Amino acid sequence: MSFSIVVDHVSFAWPDGTGVLDRLDAAFPAGRTGLIGVNGSGKSTLLKIIARELAPRSGSVSVSGEVGYLPQNVPLGAGRTVSDLLEISGTRAALHAIESGDVAEEHFAAVGDDWDVEERARAELDRLGLGHIGLDRTVGTLSGGETIMVALAAQLLKRPEVLLLDEPTNNLDLDARERLYAAVAAWSGVLLVVSHDRALLELMDQIAELREGVVRMYGGNLSAYEEQVAGEQEAAMRMVRTAEGEIRRQQRELIEARTRIDRNLRTGRKAFENKKVPKIVANGLKRKAQVTAGKQRNLAIEKLEEARERLTEAELSVRDDAEIRIQLPGTEVPAGRTVLTLPLPPPPALATRPLSPDQGTSESGVGGEPGVRGEGGEGEARGVVLETLVVRGPERIALLGPNGSGKTTLLKLIIEHGAHVPVRYLPQRLDLLDDTLSVVDNVRAVAPGASVNDVRARLARFLFRGERVNQAVGTLSGGERFRATLAALLSAEPPPQLLLLDEPTNNLDMASVRQLSQALNAYRGALIVASHDVPFLETIGITRRLRQDRDAGLTES
Known part of the structure; x- marks a missing residue:
């Protein structure tokens, strides 16, 4: 399989030293790929590195062809025009100058072969439901959703070989989403899209999951990915159950070995005490029994440790996508x-x-x-x-x-x-x-009648356990902040x-x-x-x- 995007041992950290990616390897093939993962896993950062918006601390990225990139937050500038956002203002100005009789050579150079740029731009806008928007309209008069769709039209106009989209459906209503889905379905080049939009991810040819610093590829769309993960998790749970059973068996064998050792030592002592064997023979038998006992005990302990290692390995294969279980x-x-x-x-x-x-x-x-x-x-x-x-x-x-x-x-x-x-x-x-307060103090602020222990018990059901409840809200990841907000809302x-x-x-x-x-x-x-x-x-x-x-x-x- 040939790959259009290759990420080789890429590491990245923010200026304050916070690490995001550590020697990440990934390869994305042709077609449409959905990049998924929990908030804070580094998906958007990876997209920016591929788009050359950020430079990695180490490692390299190679891309086959020109790259188009639509970020989550489109840079605006209220005075800019739609034409500016489409990046065609220079070509249009040269075209209008030629049409008005100015045949300067630089105008022809600026137009090149793009004589139909305005028609193509209007057709692209119309395809995305923006036919009512003029090319000279200022960005400041557009809604947020219109701005996103115009920025998408700009990328489609450039016809890059590789298109990167970062959460493109955020803040779009359903009509706009449907038009974006249609544009994605019709895209014939390489597409890498970061999204949590299920309908969009169902259009993908493969799903790439960035999890715990590793990218894993799954063939098919989101439904196929979920089916594969479910199968993996079922197998992983079977491995855990098998490993747990092996530990119980090894623990029983260790107890039985210790029982046999103790019984043999008691038998030797009684034989000596009853004068059935000479002292020198009894001591020899005792030493031999102790050596044998030690070997048996060490072998049993070694097998138990091996079983525990297999359990740990099996448990690491089980996803810790914990579920919220509450009663209200x-x-x-x-x-x-x-x-x-x-x-x-x-x-x-x-x-x-x-x-x-x-x-x-x-x-x-x-x-x-x-x-x-x-x-x-x-x-x-x-x-x-x-x-x-x-x-x-x-x-x-x-x-x-x-x-x-x-x-x-x-x-x-x-x-x-x-x-x-x-x-x-x-x-x-x-x-x-309140970003300056801990998670537990934020919940207590809306539930002043609850004791600290009651609040901690409630937070545990929202997956905040141990010292996590004492962490300042301002330091939480996006997903953690959401759970803390939800806990406060429902515990009020x-x-x-x-x-x-x-x-x-x-x-x-x-x-x-x-x-x-x-x-x-x-x-x-x-x-x-x-x-x-x-x-x-x-x-x-x-x-x-x-x-x-x-x-x-x-x-x-």
């Missing part, structure tokens, strides 16, 4: 009880209502998002328009709609208006905790019986998304989740779908 009886809401009654302002009040600075990432994007796949696009009203939002019992509501339509604003309006039960809100930015006093979540899976690795699903499946209260992540919504038992549109308001299908 205090959050339970009786069926039929009214949890929320919220009169809704007429549209488009929510879409135009300004957000306060503390509301986290603003809603921005491109295109519409159907409540379910296959429905109409943005601006098309579906179902019954609601004048009052009423939530009863432990309903699980998915709040859908295009970015910028007012979903975040609606969640904030619920907080401001107040519910009939205790309510908690998880914003897009995980900024609810009084227990929340209405939970509001705003795009909770953005920037979470797949292990964290699974842990969030586990926690929400233990939650017994009412739930409203604004999300574009359809696979995630399917795992948490959504019972009702509402759609927020700019012009139609809030509708129920």
Whole structure:
């Protein structure tokens, strides 16, 4: 197999000495490869090194062909134009100069063979759902989602042999995601994409997992990867059970060997005491028995240690993707009880209502998002328009709609208006905790009536054990910070019986998304989740779908 990207013994550390990659080897073949791994494993850093955005401390990277790179955070510059972001402004200026009669040689050199650059740019924008955006429009007037899609169009226009994408679907609504999926499916070159988006990863030809500093390749898409890992884990658990059985057997044999040794020594002593053998013979037999006993004991101990080593090796093959297992009886809401009654302002009040600075990432994007796949696009009203939002019992509501339509604003309006039960809100930015305080102190701040031991017990269920609970929140990894925030949210006093979540899976690795699903499946209260992540919504038992549109308001299908 020929490889398009080869990473050879690459090491990288940040200026403060924090290590990220250590002598990493990897080889990525042609086709579409999804690069996955837990938050903080070094995926984005590796992509930047391949793109020459970062220089490794040691090692080398070789790439066959020109590289295009779409980072997570697209560099903006409010005064730049779409043309600038597409990197065609120089060619366009030269083309316009020639069209106006200026036949200077430098203009022809700037255009080269790219006489149809504007037509190609508009066609690429239109293919990505951005046909309404002019080439001279300033970046400052674009939404975040539009900016990402224009930056993707820039890479597609350059037609690189190798394309690198870092979490490209973050903050995109479903319509924009579908267009990105189509572009990825049509890509004929080499693609390496870092993502936790299940639908995107299902389009891959192979999955590369960066885990504990090692890249492992799995043929097929995400489903094939999960099937292979499940098979590996089943075999690993069998190895563990076999090794545990061997240890028990060796322990029994060691006890039996010691019993035999002790019995033989007692028999020798009795023979001497009963004058059955001469003293010199008895001493010889005693020494021989002791030597034999020592050899037998050492052999038994050696076998036991070998069995323990095999167990350790087997245990290392078992993934430690721990699961959150909690019970939250205090959050339970009786069926039929009214949890929320919220009169809704007429549209488009929510879409135009300004957000306060503390509301986290603003809603921005491109295109519409159907409540379910296959429905109409943005601006098309579906179902019954609601004048009052009423939530009863432990309903699980998915709040859908295009970015910028007012979903975040609606969640904030619920907080401001107040519910009939205790309510908690998880914003897009995980900024609810005090970075200077420990994990345990942050939870105690929202549950002042709980003892330290109670809080530590709760945190253990969120996978914070031992001294980890005393670690400052500001030093946690992304996944750890998420779990600490979730622990504080669900441990608050009084227990929340209405939970509001705003795009909770953005920037979470797949292990964290699974842990969030586990926690929400233990939650017994009412739930409203604004999300574009359809696979995630399917795992948490959504019972009702509402759609927020700019012009139609809030509708129920």
